[in-house]
Each structure stands twice: as structure tokens, then as C-alpha cells.
Amino acid sequence: xxxxxxxxxxxxxxxxxxxxxxxxxxxxxxxxxxxxxxxxxxxxxxxxxxxxxxxxxxxxxxxxxxxxxxxxxxxxxxxxxxxxxxxxxxxxxxxxxxxxxxxxxxxxxxxxxxxxxxxxxxxxxxxxxxxxxxxxxxxxxxxxxxxxxxxxxxxxxxxxxxxxxxxxxxxxxxxxxxxxxxxxxxxxxxxxxxxxxxxxxxxxxxxxxxxxxxxxxxxxxxxxxxxxxxxxxxxxxxxxxxxxxxxxxxxxxxxxxxxxxxxxxxxxxxxxxxxxxxxxxxxxxxxxxxxxxxxxxxxxxxxxxxxxxxxxxxxxxxxxxxxxxxxxxxxxxxxxxxxxxxxxxxxxxxxxxxxxxxxxxxxxxxxxxxxxxxxxxxxxxxxxxxxxxxxxxxxxxxxxxxxxxxxxxxxxxxxxxxxxxxxxxxxxxxxxxxxxxxxxxxxxxxxxxxxxxxxxxxxxxxxxxxxxxxxxxxxxxxxxxxxxxxxxxxxxxxxxxxxxxxxxxxxxxxxxxxxxxxxxxxxxxxxxxxxxxxxxxxxxxxxxxxxxxxxxxxxxxxxxxxxxxxxx
Ligand code: ATP
Ligand code: MG
Numbered sequence: 001x002x003x004x005x006x007x008x009x010x011x012x013x014x015x016x017x018x019x020x021x022x023x024x025x026x027x028x029x030x031x032x033x034x035x036x037x038x039x040x041x042x043x044x045x046x047x048x049x050x051x052x053x054x055x056x057x058x059x060x061x062x063x064x065x066x067x068x069x070x071x072x073x074x075x076x077x078x079x080x081x082x083x084x085x086x087x088x089x090x091x092x093x094x095x096x097x098x099x100x101x102x103x104x105x106x107x108x109x110x111x112x113x114x115x116x117x118x119x120x121x122x123x124x125x126x127x128x129x130x131x132x133x134x135x136x137x138x139x140x141x142x143x144x145x146x147x148x149x150x151x152x153x154x155x156x157x158x159x160x161x162x163x164x165x166x167x168x169x170x171x172x173x174x175x176x177x178x179x180x181x182x183x184x185x186x187x188x189x190x191x192x193x194x195x196x197x198x199x200x201x202x203x204x205x206x207x208x209x210x211x212x213x214x215x216x217x218x219x220x221x222x223x224x225x226x227x228x229x230x231x232x233x234x235x236x237x238x239x240x241x242x243x244x245x246x247x248x249x250x251x252x253x254x255x256x257x258x259x260x261x262x263x264x265x266x267x268x269x270x271x272x273x274x275x276x277x278x279x280x281x282x283x284x285x286x287x288x289x290x291x292x293x294x295x296x297x298x299x300x301x302x303x304x305x306x307x308x309x310x311x312x313x314x315x316x317x318x319x320x321x322x323x324x325x326x327x328x329x330x331x332x333x334x335x336x337x338x339x340x341x342x343x344x345x346x347x348x349x350x351x352x353x354x355x356x357x358x359x360x361x362x363x364x365x366x367x368x369x370x371x372x373x374x375x376x377x378x379x380x381x382x383x384x385x386x387x388x389x390x391x392x393x394x395x396x397x398x399x400x401x402x403x404x405x406x407x408x409x410x411x412x413x414x415x416x417x418x419x420x421x422x423x424x425x426x427x428x429x430x431x432x433x434x435x436x437x438x439x440x441x442x443x444x445x446x447x448x449x450x451x452x453x454x455x456x457x458x459x460x461x462x463x464x465x466x467x468x469x470x471x472x473x474x475x476x477x478x479x480x481x482x483x484x485x486x487x488x489x490x491x492x493x494x495x496x497x498x499x500x501x502x503x504x505x506x507x508x509x510x511x512x513x514x515x516x517x518x519x520x521x522x523x524x525x526x527x528x529x530x531x532x533x534x535x536x537x538x539x540x541x542x543x544x545x546x547x548x549x550x551x552x553x554x555x556x557x558x559x560x561x562x563x564x565x566x567x568x
Contacts, residue, residue, distance in 0.1 A: 013320040028230045032064030041077040042275035043290040043297045044089045047266040053315040056095040068097035072105045073219045075203035089298040094308045105206045111214045119158045126161040127178045145183040145191040168211040189244045221245040225254035232258045235265040267326045270480040271296045294481045305528030305543030310339040340526040345373045348463040349506040349521040353392035355438040361389040371419045390467040392505045397462045407459035416461040422447040463522045470505035473538035
């Protein structure tokens, strides 16, 4: 698999500077070896993409290697489905671990043996306090912890108990193995952390082989060391765990000596990036699944029409820093807009159709008019779009009583139909309840292709489809998942985050569009064909609008009382 193009990364961030220094100093014989260590307890999200791009990126830039390691130390929440989805998503993003697929669970025996070593060295003991008692003994940030009455158990007794823990003789929660470090340490992570706990739970890979499972803080440094990782990159919340990471490496005969470096996790406005919260959205049915196009998961973004290139460009643009910050989701939207602008074909699709009859156009006639596929890319060529007497235009493109800034169609007014003709609205037809059902218009045959020989130039150009030729479609419009910039834990999702339009009409060239195909619907935004789409029942997702309408709305709210911005 091709590694992503890294030309865009201009100046070096603090991690790349640090790695470059280590290479220059010939640390680890000049080797650079990183890893991406997901826990298979959920689907990957855009925050993970930042970590993937960083780990695989730093390795590739230094002719190094990056492992994929499943950190599967907590069997109660881990599944094969999650593991498979993670592999799919890492590949989709454009990265490959080659033959370096690892599992923390493959180290369970080694982790057990190292723990036995710590016990023999008097550096670990079996504690028989309850979980609550351990918590209570731990102290606080301002108060030292208290030693457990079991802390000074003789080595022989510890070895025997630990062996019996492993043999499955005890119930969950009755004993734990703890490192013997320092209950008075100002760093609570150093107050005799738990290494192994008893859990009679089947592991999705190891089965029932183990009933004691290692804690993350213990398993991680050792896994890194066993794999020869040189730089173990993790998020800032582990900064205070670093002394513990180093303690294990200092006190065990591990083959390599990795260093942990922390960076700021990605936070994105108007959404949540925590597997626990995303899992809740899925389980409580607030969204349709992990790949619901509103989700910030990679599978959701993919289904929504995001490209891996856009996500990598986004990760590159936000950079890597040491200070936590919230990135505006508009920046992610900018990245996909930028990418799709280059790659997608323009087509015409009417989302909320209004019937237009061209009174002076010959009955039964069809013309094939030339339309440009992509003004950003001449090689994309042109296509034919059929024009006939009955058309659909967008309901929003007509106003019976147009406000001052509204330049689109209105009674008596002339507009241009893209690639077609100028039309003038002559009559508005309403039903019994007063709703507009049809416009009667005339066209000017001299304006074929959208130009007038006398230099007339209407202020608006509208998209349209020919009613007899158009293909019906469903379109799903998505908006931000939450209305709050930083959603609280119990925040409800944005009720308008999904709007379903069931009676759209799209141009006939879309008839054979396949799931995943991407288009720009002229004047509306970028859309892709959804997985639910069938040849005779097309379904499109709106990936992103053409412009950042939220920024506009917010600006308008600031101005207060500004007009309703209706220019085309
Ligand atoms: P949770 O969402 O429950 O906190 P997690 O996101 O930490 O879990 P992991 O599977 O442990 O889940 O994450 C794998 C790697 O991705 C870790 O190295 C972690 O630091 C990194 N990572 C996770 N979230 C982010 C984020 N928002 N920004 C950057 N990196 C992240
Ligand atoms: Mg984690």
C-alpha cells in the first residue's frame, strides 16, 4: 500500500523535532519505531486519525516502522467486530502495518512472568483489600496515601497467592497484585498501582486461558519494550503516568528502552470524541450506528463522503502541540470541501422540486444541452443534460413577493437556467389551500446555452432538471451532531442533525451512481451515494454544504436584524 504523501507538513512539531534529535544522536542505533495502540472497544474516531497520522507519519518520515497493536487488556468491552473495524479504518486512511500486527494479549504470559519477577524482587505484593478500601487508602492530591496492611506480606506468601489468583481460585475483586512503590508519592499514580486484577471474563482472543488481566499502565510500557518501540506517543492525560511507565522499564529486564512523549488530544467543536460517549449514542439509539454519517467516527465520515486525503490534510493542518485546545469543526469541513472541489463532478439535482411549465416550448421536444463536468478540471469534460417543456426548479428559488436582496425567480422576472435558456415567470398556479403547485413561464429561444445575443444578463442562474427525464431520489441532509460547541455529558443531540428529503429529482446522468460515488450538486453542496442506495431507489448523503453556512448564521446573529441574505 502506498504511504500518504507527506509534502504538506512544513515546519516540524515538537515530537518530530525530538525524534530528529534522537536520530541525529544515534539513539536506538538511529531507529525510529512507533505504534498505534487502540483498544478494540469501539470504532475509531477522528481523534484517533490524528494519532494514526502522527505515529505512521513520524515512522515513514524517518524510514522507520509503525506497529498496529491492539491494547486488548480489558476483555469485558472488547470484540472482534471492533478489531475488524479498526483494521478497516486504518487501511482506509491510507496506512499499513505490514506484518506488524500485535496484541497485548499475546504478552499475557510475559507480563505474568515479569510480575512474578517483581514479587521475587520485593517490588510487588498481593493486596487483599477491597476496591473501595484501596481507593480510600490511596489518599488525594494533597494528602499522602496509607499503606495497606498486606503491603509487607512475605515474598513466599505473595508468590503463592499470585499463583492461586492465576489458577482461578479466587473470586473477582478479592485480591490484586500491586507494585510496591511509594504510598506517600506526590504523584498518585506511583502509590502502589495495581498490576493485575482478577476477572472471570472470557477474552475475545485468549478465551478462558486467563482469569487475571494486566492493567493498562503495566501492560503498555512492557508491550512497547517487547516490540522495540523507540517513541511511544500518547495523549496528554498520560503525562502524570510517565514516571510509572519509566519505573517498570527501570525495574524489569526488558529488551528495549522506549520513551513516552505526550501530545494534546484532538477535541472538535459540536461533537464528542470519546468512545464511551459514542458508544452511548449508538446503544441508546440516538444515531443509527457507528457509521451513522453524523458520527465523528471514521466509518461515519467515510459513509458521509469524506475522503481519506481530506482527513489526512486536516490532521496535517491542525498539527501536533503540547497544549489542549478545541478545533473548530469548520476546519474539518473546510478540508473536505477543498478536496471535493477538486475531485467531484458537478451535476444538477433539485431537492425540493417546484414544477415549471415552459408555455412556448414545443410539446414533446427534448434537447440535449452541454454541461461542464468540473470547472476546476478541464480533463473531466462535458456531458449532455436533457431539456424539455416541463422542468423542476428548487422551491427556494422562487418567491412570490421577493424581498429586496432576492434576485432569483419571481413573477415577471427573468432568470438564467444553467446551461439552458433564460426563462420569465408569467403565472403562479396555486391549489385550493393556496400552496404554489406550478409556475407557468416562457423561454427565450435566442438564449440557448445560457447567453443572450443582446447582452442581457439575469442576476440569478438556477439549476433545474427535466421532469420527464429526472430520476427520483432520497437525499439526507446532515448537520452538526450537537448544538452546543462543547456538549455536556448528557446533552441531547441536535434534533435537526438529520433532515430527510424523500422526493428529490436528480439529473438522469446519476441513474447508475453507486454507493460511495461523490458529486457536487450545483449550488447545494457535496453529496455521495449512500450504502442504502439501490439502482431504482437512489439515496444521497450531503457530505458538506458549499460554503460554511454556520459561520454566516453566526455572523448574522451577531449583526442582529440584518436582512435574510437571499442572493444566489
Ligand atoms: P477513550 O475515547 O475512551 O478515551 P481512547 O480514545 O483513548 O479511549 P484508545 O483505543 O486507547 O482509545 O486510543 C488509541 C490511541 O489513540 C491512543 O494512543 C490514544 O492516545 C489516541 N487517541 C485517542 N483519542 C484521541 C484524540 N482525541 N486525539 C488524539 N489521539 C487520540
Ligand atoms: Mg485509551
